[in-house]
Amino acid sequence: MMMTDTWTSCSPDWGNCERHDSCTMMQIFSLKLPYTSASISGPVQLYGYMAVRDLLNPYRNYIFNRSRDDPFIVEQEDGFIQMTGPKRGIRNDGYVLLEFDMKIKTGDEESDDLQLIDGVAYFNNLTIMNATEHKQRIDGDHGAVDITLLLLRSAVEATVQVGISDLEHGSGLSLRLTASYISSHFVLRERIQLFHGVVDPETCEQNKYVVAVPWKVILSLKLHISQIGGSHRSVEKFCLCSPRKHGHENLTFELGFATVKVKVTWSTLDIPRSLLGPDCYMYDFEAAEDLGLLNLMGLEEAN
Template sequence: MVAARDHADHNRNFLFHRTRDNCQILTQEDPYLLLTGPSRAIVIVNPITLEVQLKVKSKTEPEKDEPLAFDISNHHQTYFMEKVIYGPSFCRRCNIEFAYASLVPSVEATISTIQVVDGTWPDCFRGRVAAHITSIKEGTVLLLDSRDGAMPISCSTGAIELSRRVVSVNLKGGEVVISVVASRIGGEDAGVVAAQGEVAFRPKRAGTSHGTCELGFCRINVTVAWSLLSTLRDMRLAAEKRVTKK
């Protein structure tokens, strides 16, 4: 697991959380963890704490699993920069690099539903869903990558089960672009893009936004829910109220 703690509630906010029976294979060619979070936006009004606990799965018994990375580190960035920030963490058996961006002011965007309508997703296509934050260079967040497997789509509703749903969007001048890419599985055309579509959303302080992207063989409906984030001023006012009550 990889988790973040901020001053909004100090609880673990899981960025990556997999059980032993649902592990991820890492290679030198593909060393990136497929993140499963966060479950809410991370607030960086004070330094955030990143906690890492990763193990190498034994081929035999759980007792023989070996530690890969155990680390706790603090990261802070309280001003807006139009680029991704890279924070290295050095462990005994590997090095880990975190990439994040600070958006001021920002709102939380939750991709609440992404649904296949007016058609079906072919079994011979893998899928990739990503969110691009236009105000940040390299600001692409991977929401789902089925890799060499079929897309996780509900047979009854057509809903796509994303690996993660929450991103932050700059409230002034930014947009979030949701893209869906279908590519072929196996054969000589493996990895060749067969269709792709995208839909852009302007941020709101509250409420929902709806959009559609066309892939040819189907249409994808996307719903984004918006919510405000706690600010340093909000936390100070809350602290003053607690002091007044005492």
């Protein structure tokens, strides 16, 4: 959300800013566990990490990050893996490196656990078609992970936050939050799986969920909210948002048993070098060379 605040340089004004540009971005749609070793039965306790590194910033941007003490329970019926990120938009003007080390908890000691997947992969914006779902299976020693992603040109960053208040006494909430795009230019089969689980009654606020939104495409957020306890009511709400380069918008739903507030914050990834810090790069090729991406992708001559 570094470019959310308006700038005096926005031209002709912040609402119609032509000074700050959209860019090509990657959107992760979902992570799934398609199969595991025959020796594993029942729910799978999954931990470890999956992260991306783009040429905007060399640090890990976690897609999944769970400790061994707090694994995610994967039901083998659907294989759904709850993502914990990304924490910012993924720029895909060049290469994106995917790094992963995910394990299955099977015993009391870490030495008893099974390695699911471990390694790296990379994606090139020239080899993935725009606005077309790209599914890749990452095979490992004791199973595999399916990742579905999308390349979107001329996109901006939307950060979605959901807050719960006025919760009916003695009840809780289950929330399923998904996102999709409404466009006359392309049709996608899947929705982006942002959150599916029970809302913590202590914090009553979910994490920040970052979505890449193409310019002139509507972002559709779907909230399926179910009351746990009480009268067990269930409702569905939709939010339709048009992309902006700066600013934010708020929506409030009074449900009777709770109040749900949705905040969408807009930003571009056209970030001035002065804000990126000393560990970032002015040019993509400098980042690729310094991170060793050129050698990894066979673009550097052997010595």
